[in-house]
């Protein structure tokens with residue numbers, strides 16, 4: 320994004336370093352990722368050293384430094400989920416979509432991400448699709464989710480990106496309180 324495009328996001332936040340996370344989240348929501356150019360502009364306008372902007376953008380899972388697909392699949396590869404078959408789910412996605420962790424399909428529909436724990440170990444394997452948690456995921460369930468996401472995409476081509484701010488704020492609050500992420504009691508979908 321250019322400085323001009325970022326103007327609505329920067330308005331009222333200039334020279335206010337404490338607005339860094341909110342600003343990054345707004346850029347993520349607006350553009351789908353935070354580019355190097357965005358980080359330079361934010362650094363300059365908010366008065367935050369570039370290294371701190373990069374550190375924040377790199378730390379929060381809700382922020383991406385490269386474009387993501389319209390549907391983001393997050394698979395938990397933590398120990399509890401792994402022993403319940405999360406590695407099979409990753410293999411299945413590779414078979415169905417041809418992507419591995421950190422990759423996006425050529426058509427820009429799906430991005431696969433992998434994390435070490437989502438804070439719901441007893442309910443594994445856990446998969447998050449576009450911010451929605453799914454527990455005890457089986458290969459059949461995962462396939463249905465992927466097909467549904469693709470079907471929705473075809474039926475609603477103008478669909479906006481999933482807002483990230485609410486979940487990201489929870490994540491930031493949990494981290495600030497020293498708690499494990501996503502342990503705030505959010506209902507999990509079966």
Ligand code: FES
Nearest residue numbers: 395397400437439
């Ligand atoms: S290991 Fe998967 S949620 Fe904890």
